[in-house]
Amino acid sequence: MFITTKDNIQLHVEECGSGTPILFIHEFGGNHLAWEPQLSYFSRRHRCITYAARGYPPSDVPENLDDYSQVKAVEDAVAVLDGLGIAKAHIVGLSMGGFATVHFGLMAPERALSLTIAGAGYGCEKDLEEYFRGVSRTVADKFESMGSEAFAKIYALGASRVQFQNKDPRGWADFAARLATHSAKGASMTMRGVQARRPSFYDLEDGLKAMQVPSLVMVGDEDDHCLQPGIYLKKTIPACGLVVFPKTGHTLNLEEPAKFNQEVAEFIAQVEAGAWHKRDPRANPDQVMRTD
Known part of the structure; x- marks a missing residue:
C-alpha cells in the first residue's frame, strides 16, 4: 500500500501480523526488504510495519534537496503510523533508521512505546564530524556518476560490512544486490540531505537527557564509529540499555538475525510488562566501591 506524507510524498508501506505494533525503519544501504528476518519473526505476535523511505523506490524519489532532511525522516515515520491509524508503536531503526528513531523519541515521544536504536553513530564523533560530512558528499557524487549497480560493489565492502560477508556470504550477496537496485538520485539526495546534514548526538544532550x-541501543563491536556514540546514548538517555554484539559489523539485523531478534523481543517484553526502568540512582557512575 501507499500512504501520503504531509508534503505529498508517496511512501510504500508493508505490514503483516497482529498485536502491539512495531515500526521498522531501514538503513541507508538497505530498504524495506532488509527487515524480512524481523517481519517473519515478530509478526507471530506483533503487527509489523516497514516502509521504503523517501528516495527509495517504490516510494517517491523527490528531486529537490530540500525534500530530504532528518526532520522529514521523522515526519515520514509519523505519517506511516497516521496512515495506518496507529496511535503508538515500538520503533526499531538501523543506522540511518537508528538516527530517525532517536529523533522520533525527541520529536514525537508520545507516539513511541519504545525505541530500539541499532548501529547508529556515523558522523557523531566530533573529531570526525567534518570528515563524515565530506565523505557523505563523495558517496553522493559516486552514486550519481557511477550509478547504483557499479558503486554498490564498492560501498558494500566497507570496513563495517565485510564482517557480514565473512559470516554469511549468501546473506551479504542479497544485501549487495538490493543496494545495486537503489535509485542513484534517491541515494545521492539522501546522502546530501539527511546524512551530511544531521546533527551529532553530542549536540542533542539536553533533549536526550529529558527523553523518557x-x-x-545495539551496536557491533567492529562497527567502530558507532561504539562510542552508542555508549554515549546509554549514559545519556535515562531509561536506556546497551547491547554490544561481538565480532560484528554494521548490518546487525542481517548479520546476526537470531541475536538481534532475541534482544529486541526481550526488550519489548520488559517494556510491555512495565519492567524497563530508568537507571537506579544508586548506580552512581562516579562510585567505584562503596565505603560508607
Whole structure:
C-alpha cells in the first residue's frame, strides 16, 4: 500500500501480523526488504510495519534537496503510523533508521512505546564530524556518476560490512544486490540531505537527557564509529540499555538475525510488562566501591 506524507510524498508501506505494533525503519544501504528476518519473526505476535523511505523506490524519489532532511525522516515515520491509524508503536531503526528513531523519541515521544536504536553513530564523533560530512558528499557524487549497480560493489565492502560477508556470504550477496537496485538520485539526495546534514548526538544532550521513552541501543563491536556514540546514548538517555554484539559489523539485523531478534523481543517484553526502568540512582557512575 501507499500512504501520503504531509508534503505529498508517496511512501510504500508493508505490514503483516497482529498485536502491539512495531515500526521498522531501514538503513541507508538497505530498504524495506532488509527487515524480512524481523517481519517473519515478530509478526507471530506483533503487527509489523516497514516502509521504503523517501528516495527509495517504490516510494517517491523527490528531486529537490530540500525534500530530504532528518526532520522529514521523522515526519515520514509519523505519517506511516497516521496512515495506518496507529496511535503508538515500538520503533526499531538501523543506522540511518537508528538516527530517525532517536529523533522520533525527541520529536514525537508520545507516539513511541519504545525505541530500539541499532548501529547508529556515523558522523557523531566530533573529531570526525567534518570528515563524515565530506565523505557523505563523495558517496553522493559516486552514486550519481557511477550509478547504483557499479558503486554498490564498492560501498558494500566497507570496513563495517565485510564482517557480514565473512559470516554469511549468501546473506551479504542479497544485501549487495538490493543496494545495486537503489535509485542513484534517491541515494545521492539522501546522502546530501539527511546524512551530511544531521546533527551529532553530542549536540542533542539536553533533549536526550529529558527523553523518557524506554530505549535499547545495539551496536557491533567492529562497527567502530558507532561504539562510542552508542555508549554515549546509554549514559545519556535515562531509561536506556546497551547491547554490544561481538565480532560484528554494521548490518546487525542481517548479520546476526537470531541475536538481534532475541534482544529486541526481550526488550519489548520488559517494556510491555512495565519492567524497563530508568537507571537506579544508586548506580552512581562516579562510585567505584562503596565505603560508607
